[in-house]
Amino acid sequence: MFENKIKTLLSQGDIALGVAMPDASEILAKLSVDTGIDFLWVDLEHRPYGVNEVKHIPEIARRKGCMPMIRVPGLDPIFFKKALDIGANTIMVPQINNADEARLAVQYAKYPPEGTRGVSPDWTMFMDFSFDDYLPHANEETAIVAQIESPEGIENIEEIAAVDGIDVLFAGPMDLSASLGIIGQIEHPKLLELLAEFPKRVATANKPAGITFGDLDRCRQAIDEGYRFVNIGTIATLGTNGIRAALPELRERARN
Secondary structure, three states: OOOOHHHHHHHOOOOEEEEEOOOOOHHHHHHHHOOOOOEEEEEOOOOOOOHHHHOOHHHHHHHOOOEEEEEOOOOOHHHHHHHHHOOOOEEEEOOOOOHHHHHHHHHHHOOOOOOOOOOOOOHHHHOOOOHHHHHHHHHHHOEEEEEEOOHHHHHOHHHHHOOOOOOEEEEOHHHHHHHOOOOOOOOOHHHHHHHHHHHHHHHHHOOOEEEEOOOHHHHHHHHHHOOOEEEEEEHHHHHHHHHHHHHHHHHHHHHO
16 A cells, blocks of 8 residues: 555666656646656756645545655755655655765655654545554655755765665756756766766666656667666656647648
C-alpha cells in the first residue's frame, strides 16, 4: 500500500519515467497520471503557487499508483513538512551542494530516529488511512532526489551520492549551464560532457542519476547515457507538440 514505485523500479535496475505539472491544476494532474507515468513532478520552487494550491494533487497521483514528487523551494524543514503532509512521497531538493546539505535533506524528510520530521500527515484522512496505517512505513516510502546545480555540487557529486537516504542525484541542465558560465546553452560541449559523465560519477555510490528534458530525443539520449530517473516534459508540452505534428498531416490529407 505504501510502496514507493520509484524506489522499487530503481532498485531493480529499471527506469522511472515521469512528467511535470505545468500548473496547479487537478485536471492536468489527473490527465497526467492516467497516462501511466511513474511519477508526477509538482514544482514549488519556481512556480508562483504553494502547497495550498496543489494540496489534493498528491492524492490524485496516489490513487493511480503514481508517485507524487514535490520539489520544495529550498533546504528548510518547514517546506519538507508541508510537502509530505499533503501526501508527497518523493521530495526533490534543489541546490544540494555538499554531503552535509544532503544529510540535512534526509533528516528533514524522515521521522525519528532517522530524522526530525514532525508528525501530522493530514493527507491520510482524505484517503481513509489512519496514522497507524501510514506511520510505520513512512520513512521507507519517502524518497529523496538531490538536485546538483552549482559548481560546489558538481565538485561533490560522489560525496553527495554516498549519503545514506539520498535515492537519486538529479542533474539540472539549465542551472548547470549557468554554473559552467554558459547559461542557457544546453547544447554547449562543456555541458554535454558534464551530463554524459554525471551518471558514471553517481554510480560510484550505486545510486541512479536523474535528469529532465522536454525533447524526447534528448530523453532517449539521456537513457542511453545511463540516466534512470527521467522527466520527459509536461502533458502540456507533449500535447502541444502532438497537435503541431498532427495539423500539417491533417491539412494535407484534406487537400488530397
